[in-house]
Amino acid sequence: MIKTAVVGSTGYVGEELVRILCAHPQAGISYITSHSNAGQRYSEVYQSFNGLLADVCIEENIEELAGKVDVIFIALPHGIACKKINKSILDKVKVIDLGADFRIKNKETYEQWYKTEHEAPELLEEAVYGLCAWKRDKIREARLIANPGCYTTCSILSLMPLVKDGLICTESVIIDAKSGITGAGKALSPGTHFTECNESIKAYKIASHRHTPEIEQELSEFALKDIKLTFTPNLIPIQRGILATCYAKLLDKSLKYEDIREIYLKYYKGEYFIRIMQKDVYPETRWVRNSNFFDVGFKVDDRTGNVIVIGAIDNLVSGAAGQAVQNMNIMFGLEEKTGLKTVPVCL
Amino acid sequence: MIKTAVVGSTGYVGEELVRILCAHPQAGISYITSHSNAGQRYSEVYQSFNGLLADVCIEENIEELAGKVDVIFIALPHGIACKKINKSILDKVKVIDLGADFRIKNKETYEQWYKTEHEAPELLEEAVYGLCAWKRDKIREARLIANPGCYTTCSILSLMPLVKDGLICTESVIIDAKSGITGAGKALSPGTHFTECNESIKAYKIASHRHTPEIEQELSEFALKDIKLTFTPNLIPIQRGILATCYAKLLDKSLKYEDIREIYLKYYKGEYFIRIMQKDVYPETRWVRNSNFFDVGFKVDDRTGNVIVIGAIDNLVSGAAGQAVQNMNIMFGLEEKTGLKTVPVCL
């Protein structure tokens, strides 16, 4: 059994980690930490764990945890993990960081978008961007995983095959993404107060959301050239789910649906967690709810020469805790889908 | 591995059965039937099963299935199962009926509330009412299980300890129950059209819902006297969950919260799926979502002498498919919680 610690266990991503790990057949939770709920039973914070988890939240001490467990999951706001992690810790324990601190390879880009100094630039090279479908080999050897963001996972998986094969005009990429409100986290704010976000739709952080450089970085790596794109996130009054609608000009206007499909099959055929929809069927977030799946569908708009690729994930699972556990499975040599075989809960 | 067939697999209860059985470590789905989707892949009906279940729905033929599987789950509208099941089928296969046909022991009561003749009265005595927490011993020996209704499971589990110990005035019982809209099923109707039930609350079938005699039958059996009660169901714009708020006059006004708690502990202590909330904490449907748990809390209203008992379940799991699988586990000698250990999905 792999011994795990979950740091920041009472945030929403933390809760999903705890929920998934509770049911993992080859890993166990040894420690759960929470600054705001230290001293409280986890099941008092989330009554759903009544009778299932008797643990009490402790204050986080990564130094100490490093000697006691095999892997530490960190689910903290950005800017904290990079203060806590260093090479001596990585000598003792594997770390999967679900925050943003190690995702952006370029220190300046990070600081520009996150408006804060990066305190562990020396780890940026070592950190592996944990997008399982595309970075499996590096993940296997990694000591430090930068678990991808939710919008980013969905956006990159949607566009990567087209980018990798050089089929789209990289100046034309637009992503209009819609997210359920768990994506905004547990912190109270007027914009996530029920009565102010229910029964309404809104875009936010238009062309300025921090997941933008992360998507650009990964797509650029595979495009072998610098990509800049426009990214618009929207909040939708549902619990979970991201739908990323990606638009790009096809370089070859003669490409048909079937051609595009072939390319996605080429890259994704063996991927258990990636499902390519049938023709004229499009992802809906309910089909992946509560699961680690990424569903993708596409349409060629002959009239305009655009291809529209639509991807869907559960933001808390494939977009956070699920992919983190998948990363752990890869790092520890387990079958990738161990503990992640949940059938999506469509109702 | 137990071989199962799911008859009526594309209704909502059927879908939950298929979903739960897909992940059951000691049972497998051999056949799924659907009249309306015969010939279609299950994953075309519910895209959530893409890549997980390749089966095609067949037309139901219980006679034939009886010889091929160990247990048949029937998830059909009332009035059909009683036409299909007979003693010769039960000689060959175990049957768990999730409909209403075998729940009411009294043929006249059934016919009066369901407005249809009962076509297999000879099976009413043999059928075991599958409320696991209270009928475990009989379930173990049963060939035919009448799986309890959703409102009924929640209501009976909420009230039974008080009724069994004779603590409440049985003429005073009122149940005001709230259900998510999956409870109304898959059939289209104006009342479950999104725009006509979203953002609204309504009671329906007031003092006339068919789960009433079922609750009364079970409570009466344990009260050793005839109970009549007022039952009001409400539809609430959420997917899943039932909250049953039960009111009754305490016979002994000196009883305190702690006394009531003792009684619930006496009956429910060893029950894995029953959780008694701490004082001043009350069930919310989210704490049991997607799980087989029943949560219960209570309050003594000193001012009026009423006890208020609040129970919560997931109507599709503990209120239907989950309890059906628990029944199967008991019938086949498996550990009761096999395949049902899901942590509730509270977000």
Added chain:
Amino acid sequence: MIKTAVVGSTGYVGEELVRILCAHPQAGISYITSHSNAGQRYSEVYQSFNGLLADVCIEENIEELAGKVDVIFIALPHGIACKKINKSILDKVKVIDLGADFRIKNKETYEQWYKTEHEAPELLEEAVYGLCAWKRDKIREARLIANPGCYTTCSILSLMPLVKDGLICTESVIIDAKSGITGAGKALSPGTHFTECNESIKAYKIASHRHTPEIEQELSEFALKDIKLTFTPNLIPIQRGILATCYAKLLDKSLKYEDIREIYLKYYKGEYFIRIMQKDVYPETRWVRNSNFFDVGFKVDDRTGNVIVIGAIDNLVSGAAGQAVQNMNIMFGLEEKTGLKTVPVCL
């Protein structure tokens, strides 16, 4: 034109007052106050007022406002209005308080339920409980209106005809009320964070909600005897609406639906804002949404001798701002429905 001031204009009840008064043909808003948004344009707080209201929120000074307007609406948390209002203010201006401070006639009862000392007990006798349908004559003469609570308006209007005519056992009354989440107000809290109340149902303050003594006071006055009842409020994930389901034993078991209907017609026939549903049709909150209507339906449960009365209102209109404006209309001799003729928005 009646000159009005709205004190506490940026809370939800305040917003509804401003919205309704904006469209009132015989009243105008002279001042809007807000402690938390003082100095801000109202339309910055609520963008819905863009282009419609250019006013800036000021700090509240009731003393000063009293000399400048005809009526002051106060929409503040309990315990504040009773510090601000006194006889010398009432000599200058009419006051409609939408908080709880002047609703409970008995100082001790107020202090017991609200856990705070009442600072203006000398005004309790003068204050008129502004339940328009039952207190019209007193309202006409009043200087100080205690505008009824939301649950209370719905509950009292539902039960009053039966209580007034002595038809129910007053020891048997149970009210199970469901409210949309605007009822919990604008203050942020975990329980009204979208992701923690959406897709769930919960009861709260069971047998201890502060609207209980208010309902009891009014029913007792008309029953000519002391009534104690059990009241359970529930939060439902919708914006607006209250459904109050009231249960009571009929003293005369031979009463039929038609008899009950007669009684409601006797009391409510001329009431523009009270609508009695047809037989077998029950209120749904959507039918009154955004309007000042109170809809009521009922069912006699012959099997148990209970009558079930179901009332529905929009908690922000008839349950707060709408009735407050109706009170103003009565106080100033306008037609009662002036400015309140909105057709309910059912979609």
Added chain:
Amino acid sequence: MIKTAVVGSTGYVGEELVRILCAHPQAGISYITSHSNAGQRYSEVYQSFNGLLADVCIEENIEELAGKVDVIFIALPHGIACKKINKSILDKVKVIDLGADFRIKNKETYEQWYKTEHEAPELLEEAVYGLCAWKRDKIREARLIANPGCYTTCSILSLMPLVKDGLICTESVIIDAKSGITGAGKALSPGTHFTECNESIKAYKIASHRHTPEIEQELSEFALKDIKLTFTPNLIPIQRGILATCYAKLLDKSLKYEDIREIYLKYYKGEYFIRIMQKDVYPETRWVRNSNFFDVGFKVDDRTGNVIVIGAIDNLVSGAAGQAVQNMNIMFGLEEKTGLKTVPVCL
């Protein structure tokens, strides 16, 4: 008083027309027709009208109505109005068609997108596309108004100033629009069954929605060249509201927010129903709910050279019935906002 008839009054657009006309100070409803509810009281179909509208739905007979009223509103599925309307009817009565039949000027384009023959091509030239802000002068003289679609109103108003002034690359336009579910109408379907669209997001009719040619026609007219664009509609689990997010490449990359703002002010300054948001504030559908407003905000993405324009309307009001009444007001010489002054209901 203008005498009106509403044909197709029990659909959702019909209901909104009836609701708005009920409160219109200078128009009255003389006849309401409904094929599916002929013979029923309107208030039985929509209980919200109890006590407000005693009318009974009649079978539609446009010929006959033409002689009795001043204006007929037609809210029927496409393909019907063009069979019913002809020049002799227009000699007698003004017609405002809320369906699609007279929106597309080019018969072939209509037939290609709507897959049906157009039966009144001789009226296409006469019909005026009733987009009030841009076609006011023609509307004033019109006998037949083609009331714009919901997505189209929101999309055209969002983009028109940029198109008119030739500021964007017309090959680059992408519209990603999100709609509440009333937009899908009253007809039952699995995709609008509560449990199958709640808690999920989905795109549909991608690059093939019938509002596409309508948007293209209007933008092309003002661009003085042929525009083709990609349009993706999405269904969001809310009642009302459309958010149209429009993307286009700026031809002049040096344009700043302030420049764009100037252009919108130039065209929209006097428009009561059009509100330009402040910098860094973006439309949310709740700010226009239940009102005839169109809110618009924009962002220049310096990094990519795209401009993002976000528009919001209430699909049933400004996107259908509200604009229809505004058209009537213009046609009959009333002040445009008569009967449409509702403050948006943001809670």
